[in-house]
Amino acid sequence: MEITHAAVLGTGAWGTTFAKVLADAGLTVSMWGRSAGVVDFINSHENSTYLPGIDLPGSISATGDLGVALDGAQMVAVVVPVAAVRETVGRAAPLIEDDAVLLTLAKGLEPGSLTTVHEVAREASELPAGRIAVLSGPNLSREIAAENPTATVIACQDTEVATSIALACHNPYFRPYVSQDVLGCEIAGATKNVIAVAIGAAEGMGLGMNTRATLITRGLAEITRLGTTLGADPGTFSGLAGVGDLVATCSSKLSRNYSLGLRMGRGASLEEALALSPGVVEGVRSAKPVLDLARAHEVDMPITEAVVRVVHEGATIQEMGEMLLARPQKMDGWRIELL
Ligand SMILES: NC(=O)C1=CN([C@@H]2O[C@H](COP(=O)(O)OP(=O)(O)OC[C@H]3O[C@@H](n4cnc5c(N)ncnc54)[C@H](O)[C@@H]3O)[C@@H](O)[C@H]2O)C=CC1
Numbered sequence: 001m002e003i004t005h006a007a008v009l010g011t012g013a014w015g016t017t018f019a020k021v022l023a024d025a026g027l028t029v030s031m032w033g034r035s036a037g038v039v040d041f042i043n044s045h046e047n048s049t050y051l052p053g054i055d056l057p058g059s060i061s062a063t064g065d066l067g068v069a070l071d072g073a074q075m076v077a078v079v080v081p082v083a084a085v086r087e088t089v090g091r092a093a094p095l096i097e098d099d100a101v102l103l104t105l106a107k108g109l110e111p112g113s114l115t116t117v118h119e120v121a122r123e124a125s126e127l128p129a130g131r132i133a134v135l136s137g138p139n140l141s142r143e144i145a146a147e148n149p150t151a152t153v154i155a156c157q158d159t160e161v162a163t164s165i166a167l168a169c170h171n172p173y174f175r176p177y178v179s180q181d182v183l184g185c186e187i188a189g190a191t192k193n194v195i196a197v198a199i200g201a202a203e204g205m206g207l208g209m210n211t212r213a214t215l216i217t218r219g220l221a222e223i224t225r226l227g228t229t230l231g232a233d234p235g236t237f238s239g240l241a242g243v244g245d246l247v248a249t250c251s252s253k254l255s256r257n258y259s260l261g262l263r264m265g266r267g268a269s270l271e272e273a274l275a276l277s278p279g280v281v282e283g284v285r286s287a288k289p290v291l292d293l294a295r296a297h298e299v300d301m302p303i304t305e306a307v308v309r310v311v312h313e314g315a316t317i318q319e320m321g322e323m324l325l326a327r328p329q330k331m332d333g334w335r336i337e338l339l
């Protein structure tokens with residue numbers, strides 16, 4: 001199936017950037033958003049609220065009417081925060097064209113249900129799993145909007161669907177790879193945000209590159225442990241959606257998760273750090289669901305656990321550092337696990 005017209009639900013930083021990616025790949029794009037002011041900005045070719053300074057192509061239009069946005073769309077990209085996916089997809093479902101495919105771009109787990117975004121979208125839309133794909137990778141929106149080259153992963157049970165979507169969003173600065181490991185991509189995307197909060201905090205406390213490299217490496221270990229226990233492909237975690245996204249998110253002040261940790265490491269409270277964030281900080285929202293999921297499957301996730309203690313249980317950043325360093329060493333045959 002050739003996709004030439006898409007709807008993008010969500011007019012935040014990533015939704016607007018992804019609409020530009022699609023437009024620069026030759027599609028016409030109809031965006032839907034709940035804020036009339038942001039819709040007007042997009043129709044005047046700059047989303048001054050979420051993506052100031054970036055000219056948007058004329059092939060992007062925006063509306064507050066979901067039916068108008070979805071009319072004729074062969075692909076529906078869902079780019080709202082995780083907490084809004086169920087409601088947004090549920091409202092969109094009756095209006096989605098018969099053969100259209102759904103693409104989810106949010107990264108996190110739904111609190112309470114501990115469900116991945118793909119699963120939430122499947123439940124809310126009642127579409128078969130093979131018509132819902134997931135996009136995840138090292139995709140800091142601001143860099144992509146500035147047309148810095150990057151790659152990503154489009155994962156779907158149905159490889160033909162993933163390939164159609166990959167062809168639709170491939171442009172000179174955005175290169176998609178195709179995978180069937182939907183679960184692995186989703187677990188990688190949800191968990192790296194939590195690790196980024198810890199790494200930002202370490203940086204904010206003045207710790208250096210060795211600490212960062214340690215936390216990235218051990219973060220990847222705990223992410224991979226959870227993913228593979230749940231049935232994901234271990235290879236996903238050494239690819240773009242795994243280590244690729246982890247490194248990007250844990251190394252850039254453009255990341256909201258990393259920046260939140262950074263501010264807290266420098267002394268801000270959680271509330272102060274959240275108030276300064278330009279958008280949703282999924283690592284704070286997903287930390288507890290990720291830990292609950294890990295505990296339900298008896299998977300050890302010490303860095304995630306330390307973040308949960310800070311963002312939900314009132315521990316200080318200093319206590320978080322102590323929690324990680326004071327962990328007893330575990331002997332696993334000839335190996336010593338330090339974190
Ligand atoms: N910004 C980035 O670089 C990237 C973000 N993501 C993920 O994409 C998702 C969205 O992120 P951003 O666009 O950056 O967030 P954002 O905070 O910049 O924008 C969120 C958008 O969703 C809308 N929204 C929130 N609740 C809503 C609801 N109940 N109904 C309808 N619209 C609602 C807001 O009005 C806003 O337009 C998150 O899960 C994020 O982790 C993934 C990759 C890159």
Ligand SMILES: O=C(CO)COP(=O)(O)O
Nearest residue numbers: 137138139140255256257
């Ligand atoms: O997912 C992202 C990059 O791939 C964006 O990360 P933040 O939500 O931390 O900005």
